[in-house]
Amino acid sequence: HPRLMLSKDDEVLLxxxxxxxxxxxxxxxxxxxxxxxxxxxxxxxxxxxxxxxLAVSRKALTRLYxxxxxxxxxxxxxxxxxxxxEMLALCAFESWNPSHFLDTGEMCMALAIAYDxxxxxxxxxxxxxxxxxxxxxxxxxxxxxxxxxxxxxQSNWNSVCNAGLxxxxxxxxxxxxxxxxxxxxxxxxxxxxxxxxxxxxxxxxEGPGYWNYGTTFE
Numbered sequence: 001h002p003r004l005m006l007s008k009d010d011e012v013l014l015x016x017x018x019x020x021x022x023x024x025x026x027x028x029x030x031x032x033x034x035x036x037x038x039x040x041x042x043x044x045x046x047x048x049x050x051x052x053x054l055a056v057s058r059k060a061l062t063r064l065y066x067x068x069x070x071x072x073x074x075x076x077x078x079x080x081x082x083x084x085x086e087m088l089a090l091c092a093f094e095s096w097n098p099s100h101f102l103d104t105g106e107m108c109m110a111l112a113i114a115y116d117x118x119x120x121x122x123x124x125x126x127x128x129x130x131x132x133x134x135x136x137x138x139x140x141x142x143x144x145x146x147x148x149x150x151x152x153x154q155s156n157w158n159s160v161c162n163a164g165l166x167x168x169x170x171x172x173x174x175x176x177x178x179x180x181x182x183x184x185x186x187x188x189x190x191x192x193x194x195x196x197x198x199x200x201x202x203x204x205x206e207g208p209g210y211w212n213y214g215t216t217f218e
Contacts, residue, residue: 003170061110101148156210
């Protein structure tokens with residue numbers, strides 16, 4: 001750890017870029033300002049709109065991404081503590097709404113990034129709670145055919161849901177190796193389906209909006 005997206009070596013390069021590149025300075029400032037606002041807000045709560053929890057999952061992904069990033073850059077523990085508080089609140093949800101598995105995929109990714117990026121500074125109890133939540137609220141329901149149907153389709157659902165699950169598997173790999181290997185190997189097979197949808201020249205049958213969404217997670 002960290003192994004997801006931004007390694008320790010990459011972190012050094014990023015810090016150097018922030019010091020000398022105007023564009024990076026602006027992006028870094030925006031993320032820090034956002035993280036400061038999140039500190040003042042209460043943790044997210046389980047609140048569906050219709051059949052979806054997706055708005056909450058996306059807020060969770062943004063919050064934990066920004067808080068974890070800002071802690072890595074600044075080492076200010078107020079960001080660590082707020083991220084940990086958010087993580088525990090999300091893990092306490094009754095579910096991550098696997099009947100609309102996009103919600104589950106993005107929530108799993110949110111927890112995976114924070115778990116991986118903050119790994120050595122999180123409380124041992126928090127890490128155990130997060131691992132259990134990923135296993136029970138993300139991995140387990142993905143094996144239910146009624147909820148894991150995304151594994152058999154070419155659409156953005158395959159890319160998004162598999163990405164979230166694989167992030168979770170990579171994050172908790174050491175402690176939950178058997179379950180994580182199964183998730184990763186299944187995704188390698190399943191994910192061939194949406195890749196074929198880009199043939200022959202990279203266009204996307206769902207249009208530019210879903211091309212952006214699916215390809216970001218792809």
